Amino acid sequence: MIFSYNKLWKLLIDRQMMKKDLMAKTSITSTTMAKMSKGLPVSMEVLGRICKALDVNVGDIVDYVGESSEKKD
Numbered sequence: 001m002i003f004s005y006n007k008l009w010k011l012l013i014d015r016q017m018m019k020k021d022l023m024a025k026t027s028i029t030s031t032t033m034a035k036m037s038k039g040l041p042v043s044m045e046v047l048g049r050i051c052k053a054l055d056v057n058v059g060d061i062v063d064y065v066g067e068s069s070e071k072k073d
Contacts, residue, residue, distance in 0.1 A: 001067060005036045008061040011054060025053045039065065 012022060019033055026049040035042055047058055054061070 001041050002039045002065040003036075003041055004039060004063040004065050005061065007063065008036070008050065011056065011061065015054070022050065022053070026050055 012019065022028065023030070023033055026046075028046060028049070032042055032046055047062065050056075050061060051058055
């Protein structure tokens with residue numbers, strides 16, 4: 001499954017926050033942040049912490065894009 005966190009990245013820019021600021025505020029690990037940067041799924045618990053910290057809903061930070069169409073050789 002592929003997800004888009006572009007809304008989250010834009011929200012951080014609008015609030016003049018860096019990814020490391022979000023990590024500190026929500027106790028998200030660098031591994032989880034790397035997954036999000038690659039469009040991979042993360043737990044609802046992580047998304048919930050982000051929503052609480054930024055006072056937004058899940059739909060404000062993530063979109064479901066679909067299945068990966070890439071085939072690895």
